[in-house]
Amino acid sequence: MTDEKQVLLRAEDVKVYFKGKNKKSGTVKAVDGISFEIMRGETFGVVGESGCGKSTLGRSLIRLLPVTEGKVWLNGQDISGLKGQELKQMRKKAQIIFQDPSACLNPRRNIRQILMEPFEIHGMKGPEVDKRIEELMHLVGLDTYHLSRYPHELSGGQKQRIGIARALALEPDIIICDEAVSALDVSVQAQVLNLLQELKEKLGLTYFFISHNLNVVYQVSDRVGVMYLGRMVEIATYDQLYEKRYHPYTEALLSAIPQVDADQQGERIRLQGEVPSPSNPPSGCHFHTRCPRACGRCKAEAPQLREVADGHFVACHLYDDMAAGHENGENV
Ligand code: SF4
Secondary structure (H helix, E strand, C coil): CCCHHHEEEEEEEEEEEEECCCHHHCEEEEEEEEEEEEECCCEEEEECCCCCCHHHHHHHHCCCCCCCEEEEEECCEECCCCCHHHHHHHHHCEEEECCCHHHHCCCCCCHHHHHHHHHHHCCCCCHHHHHHHHHHHHHCCCCHHHHHCCHHHCCHHHHHHHHHHHHHCCCCCEEEEECCCCCCCHHHHHHHHHHHHHHHHHHCCEEEEEECCHHHHHHHCCEEEEEECCEEEEEEEHHHHHHCCCCHHHHHHHHCCCCCCHHHCCCCCCCCCCCCCCCCCCCCCCCCCCCCCCCHHHHHCCCCCEEEECCEEECCHHHHHHHHHHHCCCCC
16 A cells, blocks of 8 residues: 555546547547556656657646646645645646756746746745855756856756756755756756756655656656556556566567667567557557557457556556456465
8 A cells, every 4th residue: 555645646537638629630638547646756757659648647737737537636635626826836846847948948038037937926036035046056057157148048958957947946846857858969968867866866856757768767767657648558666667567568668778788689569550649549448559469358448557566557458367366465
C-alpha cells in the first residue's frame, strides 16, 4: 500500500477531451482515463510518441488545462475543480518549464522584469523580492549582471535557466518539465539536466518530466510512465524497466535506444503504421492496430493497468493472469 504521506500528486481516472476543429473530427481524447501517483521528491518521467497526450496530461495535472473527468489531488487537496483565488494559490505550488525558452520569455522585458512576474501576480514586491531574484540567479548558475539583459542577448541554455528560475520563484512543490531540454543542443542539454538534478536534491523538488526521448527520460527519472494514445501503458522504476519491460510498445521504444556495448544491442523493433488519431482511437487496446502480439480480445476489450511485479504496472492482456497471481500474493 502506498504511504499517503509520500504521495504528492494523485491522478484518478483523468480524462481531457477537446472538441475537434470540425464536426468530422469529433471529440479528441487527448488523455483517456489515466490514474497514477507521483511521490514526494521523485522524478516521474513520462515518454511516448509525439501526440500521445503527455503534454496535455502534464498541463492538466497543474490545471493549466481543465480536466474533463476524473480528479487530481495535490498535497491531499482535490484541485480538479478549484477556481479564482484558490486556483491562484494552488499555482504557487505547481509550476511548469516549457520546451522553447525563446517563446515563453517576453522579448520586451529584461530578465529582472521577467523574474518579477510571478511575484507581481501574487502582489509581492520590495527588497525581499529583489533579494529572492538575485538568489534565483545564483541557484540557476547565472550572474546578477544578466538581470539587465533582454532575452535576445542570452544563449538558448541561459534562456532555459531563466525559465527554470521563474518556475522556482514561488518555491513550488512540483515542477512539470515539458520537453524542457528538447530545443537545446546536446551539450547544453546535459548541463541543464545536471542543473535540474542539483536543484532537485538541494530544494527537495518533485518533477513530472515529459520527453519524447526515452534516453533523456531514462537519465533523469526514478520512475517512468509510458504513454500511448492518451493512456498509460506501463509504469515502473528505471531499474525495473531496464531489467524487464512487459508492454510490446515499451519494448519497441527501448529497442530504438543505441547501446554503448554492441553486444547489448538487441534487434530494433520497427512498429508498422502511424499513431492513430486521438479523435478516432482504435477500439479495445488502442495499440492493437500496431501490436505484433495482438489477439482477438485486444480489439474488443481495453486492458486495465495492473501491477505485475512490485511497483511495476502494465496494461496488456498478455499479463492479466500474472497480475491476478500478484494480487493473490503469489510469487510472479
Ligand atoms: Fe498488444 Fe493486446 Fe497487449 Fe494491446 S493488449 S499491447 S494489442 S497484446
